[in-house]
Amino acid sequence: MNATEHAVPMAGVPAAGAPVAGVLDLAAQRVEAETGLAFAGAKRRQFDAALGRMAEALGLPGAPACASWLLAGPWDDARSALCARFLTVGETYFFREPRALDLVCDYALAHLARAEARPLRIWSAGCCTGEEPYSIAMTLRRRVPRLPPADVTILATDLNEAFLDFAREGKYRRWSFRRSDPADLAAFFRPLADGRFEIDPQLREQIRFAGLNLATGAYPSAATGTLAMDVIFCRNVLMYFGPEQVKRVIERLRDCLVDGGWLVVNASEASTQLFAGFTPVYHEDAVFFRKGAPPAPVPSTVAAPAAPVFTPPVAAPAAAQRPHPAQPSAPLIAPVVAAPDSAMARVRALADAGRREEALQCLRRAVEAEASSAPLQQDAALFALEHGDRTLARHCLRRLLYLEPDSAIGHYLAALIEDAAGRRPRARSLLRDCGRLAADADLRGAVQHWLERLS
Ligand SMILES: C[S@@+](CC[C@H](N)C(=O)[O-])C[C@H]1O[C@@H](n2cnc3c(N)ncnc32)[C@H](O)[C@@H]1O
Missing domain, CATH: 1.25.40.10 (Tetratricopeptide repeat domain)
Known part of the structure; x- marks a missing residue:
């Protein structure tokens, strides 16, 4: 991508010679408003360094020029794609935090028991390169075989289109299986000559991958297929957002859920103050939020043992x-x-x-x-x-x-x-x-x- 055609100074854009830190600050603010990604405090240096790399990719002379480009004109796909490429974190793997997959299975079994006519609806929001939604699909096929795949819809969305293309292709290196063994998953993967593993096309077809920016995208909305969700995974995404954005995203995700539906986040993102209208259920490594249920008691999984155990080594x-x-x-x-x-x-x-x-x-x-x-x-x-x-x-x-x-x-x-x-x-x-x-x-x-x- 070359940005010179976009780099024309516009009204409201800091003039050449404006203090560099000021331009970078403004760019960080705009990026946060448009993508949710926040770079306050200690993270700020990461942003400045990424701007340098973005400038290189655009053929611009340096971070301040890139900041000006980000600030100039309306937010468009080019800006969004560049930020997604350089500012998002693609850390994910198959069967991450498996307790959340237990939750999906329990929910699916209850759904079957209720003999509901409508399909089960699951959304992986911030799905990255697809390991999370594929893990959900594989787990359901294995552990709830009575639930026909046609009765489950899995939506998987992300800001980063390159991650989504990767997910649609469905070819994974061993590193994606770092907490699982591809040999155990032979039913779902075909080994390729280059050492990668390709996901079963039937499984791939069960998942709808789509671009959706959680900061500014349309949800809940019929247009994005985000209404009446049963379980939403939004794990390891909110931690990159600023507090205001986190609050707004959680409120909107709550509005996408059916009553009694679940929002799954990473335990470190689970400040209960942000989850109004939900009941938290605690586990040692994860917290699940159930929409609309009465307040839960203090979690039993973090109950105190009887005797002190702090016995440091000699x-x-x-x-x-x-x-x-x-x-x-x-x-x-x-x-x-x-x-x-x-x-x-x-x-x-x-x-x-x-x-x-x-x-x-x-x-x-x-x-x-x-x-x-x-x-x-x-x-x-x-x-x-x-x-x-x-x-x-x-x-x-x-x-x-x-x-x-x-x-x-x-x-x-x-x-x-x-x-x-x-x-x-x-x-x-x-x-x-x-x-x-x-x-x-x-x-x-x-x-x-x-x-x-x-x-
Ligand atoms: C660390 S990954 C988490 C992947 C997966 N949920 C998991 O827990 O393994 C964070 C993902 O959030 C996505 N993301 C960041 N900002 C986003 C936004 N505003 N809208 C949608 N996705 C976003 C990133 O592109 C990245 O794929």
């Missing part, structure tokens, strides 16, 4: 208590200092008053309300460990490592849990990652010491 407390060169009495893993009126401060106040159960209840609420806050998840994991709720701690650490895959502390705490549960190989692997990621010499030392004891 090496860790010693290292933890070793004086830190810069902060003489700093512990190895210091809780984030909570503002006096913050949820963590309330949790600690309850614990200090000897009200452990209430503290953990309060913590569970905070963990869901601030699902996308990495510091909160880290602090909550530490607190949960200290107060004997290993399940809650794991829940928080999963989120922390999702939000910050390079968190050394997250790896360290996860290793503690794995070790306490007797899963030593997993603990070792987490510790090795922690050692690689840790900038802090004390933490690296503690990891080394602990690894030696585990070997």
